Amino acid sequence: AxxxxxxxxxxxxxADARVISLDxxxxxxxxxxxxxxxxAWRLPLLKAMKGPGQDLRLIDGDSRSPASVELFSKALAGRxxxxxxxxxxxxxxxxxxxxxxxxxxxxxxxVIAFHDIQPGYEKELGVVVxxxxxxxxxxxxxxxxxxxxxxLSYGIGALRLPG
Numbered sequence: 001a002x003x004x005x006x007x008x009x010x011x012x013x014x015a016d017a018r019v020i021s022l023d024x025x026x027x028x029x030x031x032x033x034x035x036x037x038x039x040a041w042r043l044p045l046l047k048a049m050k051g052p053g054q055d056l057r058l059i060d061g062d063s064r065s066p067a068s069v070e071l072f073s074k075a076l077a078g079r080x081x082x083x084x085x086x087x088x089x090x091x092x093x094x095x096x097x098x099x100x101x102x103x104x105x106x107x108x109x110x111v112i113a114f115h116d117i118q119p120g121y122e123k124e125l126g127v128v129v130x131x132x133x134x135x136x137x138x139x140x141x142x143x144x145x146x147x148x149x150x151x152l153s154y155g156i157g158a159l160r161l162p163g
Contacts, residue, residue: 024127087115108163120152
């Protein structure tokens with residue numbers, strides 16, 4: 001939404017990486033975005049986050065939309081992802097949908113990471129990624145990155161796909 005995660009992922013990616021961001025600006029869990037001129041100001045800012053040799057593709061849309069899936073597929077141009085970072089609408093159905101729609105774009109042995117796997121804001125904000133992480137039959141090896149087990153929400157769950 002605001003580009004912080006995109007900036008970090010671009011910095012961590014290979015110098016020649018293709019980075020694709022699919023975001024729903026103004027979505028319930030993406031935070032407030034102060035649009036000016038319908039958001040035209042943010043495009044140069046987001047594009048500036050990529051490294052000199054990186055190829056950054058920005059897609060605005062609902063991840064569940066067939067049009068967004070098609071744009072994502074076209075941006076990959078037949079390639080497979082090394083990393084898919086899911087930080088979507090945070091409902092069980094939303095996380096499940098993102099996983100089911102986009103996990104097929106990840107190469108065998110690649111990683112799918114989920115944001116907000118730590119319980120905490122289920123009632124207040126409907127954030128139930130933690131329930132998805134615990135209950136959904138995910139294939140592969142899991143790892144959790146949580147700074148403090150008593151924290152509310154946050155945390156990253158990483159799934160390495162078989163292969």
